[in-house]
Amino acid sequence: MKIVQSIFIMAAAVLLLGACGRQFEGNMDVEVQDFTYTNQNGEQVGLADLKGKVWLANFIFTNCTTVCPPMTRNMSELQDRLNEEDVQNYEIVSFSIDPARDTPQALKSYISHYEADESNWNLLTGYEEEEISAFAEKSFQAIALPDPKSDQFIHGTSFYLVDEKGTVVKSYPGNKQDGEEVPFDEMVQDVKSLSKQ
Numbered sequence: 001m002k003i004v005q006s007i008f009i010m011a012a013a014v015l016l017l018g019a020c021g022r023q024f025e026g027n028m029d030v031e032v033q034d035f036t037y038t039n040q041n042g043e044q045v046g047l048a049d050l051k052g053k054v055w056l057a058n059f060i061f062t063n064c065t066t067v068c069p070p071m072t073r074n075m076s077e078l079q080d081r082l083n084e085e086d087v088q089n090y091e092i093v094s095f096s097i098d099p100a101r102d103t104p105q106a107l108k109s110y111i112s113h114y115e116a117d118e119s120n121w122n123l124l125t126g127y128e129e130e131e132i133s134a135f136a137e138k139s140f141q142a143i144a145l146p147d148p149k150s151d152q153f154i155h156g157t158s159f160y161l162v163d164e165k166g167t168v169v170k171s172y173p174g175n176k177q178d179g180e181e182v183p184f185d186e187m188v189q190d191v192k193s194l195s196k197q
Contacts, residue, residue: 026169038126061098
């Protein structure tokens with residue numbers, strides 16, 4: 001009888017520890033400013049369209065010669081993993097920080113190289129450079145500035161998780177750097193956790 005009780009207690013402890021391990025922990029708490037921009041299909045997409053959904057965001061530009069291609073590949077892989085886990089009701093939003101060159105057609109061409117599912121991935125443009133720079137700073141605490149020495153831009157490589165209320169709740173490395181891996185499993189679990197709340 002004592003053995004059965006011990007097994008039961010151990011099983012209960014494992015279940016409790018497992019539940020604790022899956023509990024979502026954020027590292028940000030920033031409200032996304034209202035916006036309505038144009039996606040790669042020429043459609044208007046705004047914050048109101050994303051309310052009630054969990055979404056992932058990042059900042060890219062199609063003329064990028066360094067970090068944007070691997071970041072976009074990583075986002076595409078994350079999308080594949082979420083779909084394999086049958087995660088529903090999530091969106092991906094990539095904001096262009098080079099709106100002068102990144103027309104909807106340029107964004108459409110860019111994403112076509114990544115085997116992405118565009119049904120829930122919006123690449124946005126249709127604003128001034130200064131506007132997206134201010135938006136990135138206010139809404140995501142992110143840098144998005146033109147490089148004065150080239151035609152490139154200075155920007156972070158983070159992926160951001162936004163909850164269904166439009167609050168940025170967590171950031172992750174979106175590209176391998178300094179030995180830091182892209183935490184795909186953590187991101188999948190976090191999206192699943194928020195989607196269930």
